[in-house]
Amino acid sequence: xxxxxxxxxxxxxxxxxxxxxxxxxxxxxxxxxxxxxxxxxxxxxxxxxxxxxxxxxxxxxxxxxxxxxxxxxxxxxxxxxxxxxxxxxxxxxxxxxxxxxxxxxxxxxxxxxxxxxxxxxxxxxxxxxxxxxxxxxxxxxxxxxxxxxxxxxxxxxxxxxxxxxxxxxxxxxxxxxxxxxxxxxxxxxxxxxxxxxxxxxxxxxxxxxxxxxxxxxxxxxxxxxxxxxxxxxxxxxxxxxxxxxxxxxxxxxxxxxxxxxxxxxxxxxxxxxxxxxxxxxxxxxxxxxxxxxxxxxxxxxxxxxxxxxxxxxxxxxxxxxxxxxxxxxxxxxxxxx
Numbered sequence: 603x604x605x606x607x608x609x610x611x612x613x614x615x616x617x618x619x620x621x622x623x624x625x626x627x628x629x630x631x632x633x634x635x636x637x638x639x640x641x642x643x644x645x646x647x648x649x650x651x652x653x654x655x656x657x658x659x660x661x662x663x664x665x666x667x668x669x670x671x672x673x674x675x676x677x678x679x680x681x682x683x684x685x686x687x688x689x690x691x692x693x694x695x696x697x698x699x700x701x702x703x704x705x706x707x708x709x710x711x712x713x714x715x716x717x718x719x720x721x722x723x724x725x726x727x728x729x730x731x732x733x734x735x736x737x738x739x740x741x742x743x744x745x746x747x748x749x750x751x752x753x754x755x756x757x758x759x760x761x762x763x764x765x766x767x768x769x770x771x772x773x774x775x776x777x778x779x780x781x782x783x784x785x786x787x788x789x790x791x792x793x794x795x796x797x798x799x800x801x802x803x804x805x806x807x808x809x810x811x812x813x814x815x816x817x818x819x820x821x822x823x824x825x826x827x828x829x830x831x832x833x834x835x836x837x838x839x840x841x842x843x844x845x846x847x848x849x850x851x852x853x854x855x856x857x858x859x860x861x862x863x864x865x866x867x868x869x870x871x872x873x874x875x876x877x878x879x880x881x882x883x884x885x886x887x888x889x890x891x892x893x894x895x896x897x898x899x900x901x902x903x904x905x906x907x908x909x910x911x912x913x914x915x916x917x918x919x920x921x922x923x924x925x926x927x928x929x930x931x932x933x934x935x936x937x938x939x
Contacts, residue, residue: 611696611775615871619778620689620698622872628879633682635885636675642892643672655899656837659729659748666752667722668892670759674715674884681708681779696775705779710767716884718759720795720852723845725751727802730809730838762791780875792856799852803845810838836902843898844891851887 619625650665681704688698729751765787813835858881 611699612777613695616695616699616777618871619875620695622870622876625778625872625876625879626686626689628876629682629685632678632879632883632885633686635889636678636682639675639885639888640672643668643675643888646892647672656840657729657733658745659733659751660726660837662745662748662752663722663725663729663755666755667719668888670715670718670722671884671888672715673711674719675888677708677711677715678885680704681712684708685779699775699777700779702774702776705776706767709779710763712882713766714759714763716855716882717762717791717795718755719884721755721758721798723806723841723848724798724802725755726841726844727805727809730841731805734809734812766791778871778875780878789860792860796852796856799845799849803842803849806838806841806845810835810842813838839902840895840899844895847891847894851883851891854883855881 646668647665650661650668653661656664681700684704685700688700691698729747732747859878861881
């Protein structure tokens with residue numbers, strides 16, 4: 603992608619962005635939220651790596667999900683901080699325009715982070731499907747399947763992002779580092795993203811019901827398979843809650859993105875791009891979903907521990923009751939003799 607030469611500066615066009623307070627506030631808010639999301643995402647990645655609660659492949663997919671959002675946040679920080687500097691610096695109006703190199707780097711990270719993290723639920727559903735229907739083989743596969751799924755996720759995201767950039771046109775000094783392409787390809791991408799995530803949610807719900815039935819009828823199975831069935835059920839519970847939150851943000855992003863095609867002519871350029879920045883609320887997603895999922899996992903762990911303690915007590919009571927009955931029976935037999 604080569605930049606178009608733009609030696610001519612239209613001061614009126616530049617001022618549409620420079621004078622837009624809504625655009626400045628939206629970028630400032632997203633810049634602050636991106637900085638807040640950074641330590642949260644780094645901590646989440648460390649937790650995914652070190653946690654032994656979930657299967658290796660789930661930890662791998664989740665860790666890369668956080669990493670993709672981290673890429674998006676770094677792209678935002680690069681763009682928004684450079685925009686804020688140029689707007690506040692004592693420069694001539696035409697010198698406040700963004701640079702091509704910064705625009706391409708920041709927007710490529712920005713878009714790739716959005717689309718790569720959008721398909722995490724899909725690959726989680728695929729991974730749990732394999733774990734459910736191939737349970738006797740899957741427990742020995744280690745991280746091979748997870749690595750393969752993450753590679754597919756990276757490739758699909760590249761296949762989506764690269765054509766969008768190839769069709770876009772940037773100048774050497776754009777008035778604003780924007781990427782707003784109301785093309786048919788973008789429409790196909792949005793519909794495909796929503797549809798695939800909806801199918802993944804339905805599949806996770808189906809897997810939850812399947813694992814519940816397997817748990818009930820698992821009396822003749824090996825202990826390792828019983829453990830895996832219980833792990834699948836717990837994991838799919840977590841994934842279902844994650845999918846619900848993810849789908850809500852997905853709908854906000856996709857429909858908000860599509861809505862910009864209809865409000866394009868009713869808003870000024872500054873307000874339009876400020877609205878787009880607010881719609882692509884991945885830093886908010888990172889903060890809300892990470893906090894919510896931490897609470898969900900803690901609650902499920904607490905319930906699992908309580909159920910385990912209750913089951914142990916029941917078995918202990920049954921064991922001591924059996925010993926007591928045996929002792930009473932032996933005592934009676936001795937007294938009769």
